[in-house]
Amino acid sequence: xxxxxxxxxxxxxxxxxxxxxxxxxxxxxxxxxxxxxxxxxxxxxxxxxxxxxxxxxxxxxxxxxxxxxxxxxxxxxxxxxxxxxxxxxxxxxxxxxxxxxxxxxxxxxxxxxxxxxxxxxxxxxxxxxxxxxxxxxxxxxxxxxxxxxxxxxxxxxxxxxxxxxxxxxxxxxxxxxxxxxxxxxxxxxxxxxxxxxxxxxxxxxxxxxxxxxxxxxxxxxxxxxxxxxxxxxxxxxxxxxxxxxxxxxxxxxxxxxxxxxxxxxxxxxxxxxxxxxxxxxxxxxxxxxxxxxxxxxxxxxxxxxxxxxxxxxxxxxxxxxxxxxxxxxxxxxxxxxxxxxxxxxxxxxxxxxxxxxxxxxxxxxxxxxxxxxxxxxxxxxxxxxxxxxxxxxxxxxxxxxxxxxxxxxxxxxxxxxxxxxxxxxxxxxxxxxxxxxxxxxxxxxxxxxxxxxxxxxxxxxxxxxxxxxxxxxxxxxxxxxxxxxxxxxxxxxxxxxxxxxxxxxxxxxxxxxxxxxxxxxxxxxxxxxxxxxxxxxxxxxxxxxxxxxxxxxxxxxxxxxxxxxxxxxxxxxxxxxxxxxxxxxxxxxxxxxxxxxxxxxx
Ligand SMILES: Nc1ncnc2c1ncn2[C@@H]1O[C@H](COP(=O)(O)OP(=O)(O)OP(=O)(O)O)[C@@H](O)[C@H]1O
Ligand SMILES: [Mg+2]
Numbered sequence: 001x002x003x004x005x006x007x008x009x010x011x012x013x014x015x016x017x018x019x020x021x022x023x024x025x026x027x028x029x030x031x032x033x034x035x036x037x038x039x040x041x042x043x044x045x046x047x048x049x050x051x052x053x054x055x056x057x058x059x060x061x062x063x064x065x066x067x068x069x070x071x072x073x074x075x076x077x078x079x080x081x082x083x084x085x086x087x088x089x090x091x092x093x094x095x096x097x098x099x100x101x102x103x104x105x106x107x108x109x110x111x112x113x114x115x116x117x118x119x120x121x122x123x124x125x126x127x128x129x130x131x132x133x134x135x136x137x138x139x140x141x142x143x144x145x146x147x148x149x150x151x152x153x154x155x156x157x158x159x160x161x162x163x164x165x166x167x168x169x170x171x172x173x174x175x176x177x178x179x180x181x182x183x184x185x186x187x188x189x190x191x192x193x194x195x196x197x198x199x200x201x202x203x204x205x206x207x208x209x210x211x212x213x214x215x216x217x218x219x220x221x222x223x224x225x226x227x228x229x230x231x232x233x234x235x236x237x238x239x240x241x242x243x244x245x246x247x248x249x250x251x252x253x254x255x256x257x258x259x260x261x262x263x264x265x266x267x268x269x270x271x272x273x274x275x276x277x278x279x280x281x282x283x284x285x286x287x288x289x290x291x292x293x294x295x296x297x298x299x300x301x302x303x304x305x306x307x308x309x310x311x312x313x314x315x316x317x318x319x320x321x322x323x324x325x326x327x328x329x330x331x332x333x334x335x336x337x338x339x340x341x342x343x344x345x346x347x348x349x350x351x352x353x354x355x356x357x358x359x360x361x362x363x364x365x366x367x368x369x370x371x372x373x374x375x376x377x378x379x380x381x382x383x384x385x386x387x388x389x390x391x392x393x394x395x396x397x398x399x400x401x402x403x404x405x406x407x408x409x410x411x412x413x414x415x416x417x418x419x420x421x422x423x424x425x426x427x428x429x430x431x432x433x434x435x436x437x438x439x440x441x442x443x444x445x446x447x448x449x450x451x452x453x454x455x456x457x458x459x460x461x462x463x464x465x466x467x468x469x470x471x472x473x474x475x476x477x478x479x480x481x482x483x484x485x486x487x488x489x490x491x492x493x494x495x496x497x498x499x500x501x502x503x504x505x506x507x508x509x510x511x512x513x514x515x516x517x518x519x520x521x522x523x524x525x526x527x528x529x530x531x532x533x534x535x536x537x538x539x540x541x542x543x544x545x546x547x548x549x550x551x552x553x554x555x556x557x558x559x560x561x562x563x564x565x566x567x568x569x570x571x572x573x574x575x576x577x578x579x580x581x582x583x584x585x586x587x588x589x590x591x592x593x594x595x596x597x598x599x600x601x602x
Contacts, residue, residue, distance in 0.1 A: 025321075029314070036306040044299035045250075051291030052253045052269060059204065059271045063284040066199065066206045067275040070217065073195045074278055078154070078171045080113050081188040085173040090120055090186065093128050106131035116161060116168050117189040120175070123150060123182060135162045136189065149174045149185035156279055158192070158216055167192040167216060167224075169278070192217055204287060205264050208280040216280070220263050234258065255288060265289065366568065370491065371442055373565040377497050378440065380505075384465030388432055392425035399425070435461050439497070443490040447573050449596045450492060452483040452526060456517065459496035463504070467515070470504050476517040483519065484596035485526055487573040492593075495569055495577070498562040499530040499589050505551065505558075506534030506587065525575075527592040536581040543579050 021029070084090075089105045092098050106118040110131035117132040125141025127133075140146040145157030155172030169190045177183035200219050207218035213228035215235065226235035233256075234245035246257040247270075254270040265287035272283040378385075403418035439462055457478065467474055485492075500515060507513045516531040542548045544567045551558025563579070570577040575593040582588045 025317075032310050036303055036310065039306060040299045040303040043302045044295045047295035047298040048291055049251045049253075051294045052250060052255075052288065055269050055286050055288065055291050056253060056271065059269060059284050059286040060273070062203050062286075063206060063271055063273050063282050066203060066219070066284070067208075067273060067282045069199060070195065070208065070282075071275055071277045074169055074171075074190060077113070077115060077169070077188050077190040080109065080115065081171040081173045081186055082154075084109055084118065084188070085175050085186040090129075090175055090184075093120065099129055102129045103131070113188075114191065114194060115188050116166065116191045117187075119187040119189070120184055121146065121187060122184040128184065136187070140187070145170050145172045146185060146187070148172065149187075150182050152176075152182055155185070158210065161189060203284075204268075205285045206282060208275065208278070208282050210280050222261050222263055235260075256285070267292075367442065367444075369561070370494065370565055370569065373498070373561055374439060374494055376559055376561065377494065377501055378436070380501050381463060381466045381497075384463075384467075384469045385432065385436065387469055388465030389429055392429050396422050396425045431461070432465075439490060439493060441490055443488050445488060447486050447488055449484050450487045450489050452485050452492075452519070452528070452593070453479055454482070455487075455489055455492045456496060456528070458489075458493045459500060460517075462493070462497055463500045466501070466504060470507075470513060472504055472507065472513040472515055474515050474517070476515075479519060483526055485573075485575075485593040486596050487575070487593060488569075491569045492573070495566040495591060496528070496530070498566045499591075502562060502589075503530060503532035503534060503587070507532055510534065522592075524595050524597075525592050526595055527590050530589045530591075531582060531586060533586045536585060537579055537587045540579055540581065544577075 019026075084106075087105065089098070089102050093102055102120060106120070106129055109115070110118045115131075117130060117135040119127050119131070119136055119140075120129040121127050121140050125139050125143075125146060127136065127138045127140065130136065143157060145155030148155035149172035152174050155170070157170045157172070159168060159170070160166065161168040169192050171188045171190070172185045173188075174182045175184050175186055196217060196219070200221070203219055205218070205220045205223065207215045207220070207223050207226075209228060210216050213230070213232075215223050215226045218224055223235070225238040227238075228235050232242075233247050234242060236242040243259050248255045248257070255267065256270045257267050258264065259266065264285060267288050268285040269288050269291075270283065270285055272281055274280075275282050399418040399422045403415040403422070406412070406415035406418065435458060438458070456476070460474065460476065503515050504513075510533060512533055514533040516529075518529050518531070520527050520529070537543055538550055539548075543563050545560075546564040547560040548564075549558040549560030551560075563577075567577055570591055570593070573593060575591060577589065577591050579587060579589045
């Protein structure tokens, strides 16, 4: 009996897939498949048992039907035997005339009933009258059924009769003499083949075995005359061969696996039932293939549902696992990217620090350059300034001498006059020195509100001595109201000092030396122009380049830095400086500056 283990075997494609899965998943999958296999086997067995139960019920009904049919048909012959035995025609048969009558009667009954033969045998077993002489051996003295009849009971038997060896069933009924003794027996020979014919081929295979184990009646002629040896389950063919038979139990059911020819199924449910009225045992073999098919279908459905459910679950978990893996990869990537970004950030931060340091160094260098430019301008102006300071000093000395002389002469009023002048001179010197100190100061404050007027006054005062010394006429009218612009006071003054100094330098050999300073307003801007009567700019494109100079490089003169420093300063205030030649000759330098506005300061 093979168990249905094959139903849940994994398919060929699963193995390579499984080897790619993680161990844990493989174990779970294996356990799941084993579980489904177990469940399927249990469902199969349960379904099979149920179906076998139904088969058994039907088989038992079929077997009962077959037995009842056989018994009821044979009982007709039994009744015929009993009724015929009572006929007086079967008495006094020593008389040949009566024998002929009896023979006619028996033949008539046989013809009408379809019995193979009706025989009257005397107590010695000799056939006295027969409807069909020659069908049965003449001497029945040893036959068991006949001997039973002689004892006054109903005798039953079966055997092969006639030259054609037909299977027959005998009923022997005793015939009593008037004294009560058994004088003989009437034997009815029923044709089994005739009875069998009506149910041949129908029903599942059914056969009846006699007390010797011989198959004598069956709806499958192939099985006739097979016999069962004592202690044997299966049957042996008439020619002696015993086909193999494997018997097993499923629940309380006997299942036989056999090879009994084309008309008997290979796997059957075996049932048997005694038919005592004919002294035989009926057996039926019911094909279990439909039960197996049904159980198989049920098991396959359960397995399919489980596997589909499992597959869905598996796919869902696989999907989740894949997503989790992708997430991990993503997180790794994000971490890498973050690390790279932080490294870049750190590098940038360092670069920013370096740049800030470089800018600070640059600012320092620029401040130093501006300071150097200022000192250079001061150098240019030093002759004028020292002259400017010398003059009042000389005058002070002269006025002091005069004051002393007047005092000696007792002219205190004149002496007072002179002392007053001395005080004026000293005040003037003080202003010049304050201007110089302010100019030389290193301005560090950020840009802010600056009065352009004040700046121009400062620049003019600083260069006044030089202008005077060089004989330059200054054309400039101080505006009455303050003009506020964005800038730094000292640095702006430096720009204008540079422009005035350059103009003075340019007009060196000229007779008519003149510098004009004008202020004009254009929208939110103020522009200051410094014009001179010099020769004009030789190469206006280059004047703002550092170290560009047309002057002789000796001593403090002509470093070529004045305009480039001024350019940088004006740019730093958000302004603009241009240099060009005036149409009537000479150079015009224009400085544009943003007006100071209250909201800018906020
Ligand atoms: N008003 C001007 N007229 C004609 N040329 C000028 C005038 N101002 C400047 N330049 C020209 O521009 C050049 C550059 O001027 P800048 O002030 O930068 O340098 P510098 O005066 O030569 O030297 P530094 O100012 O350093 O002592 C001058 O050498 C000169 O050729
Ligand atoms: Mg200059």
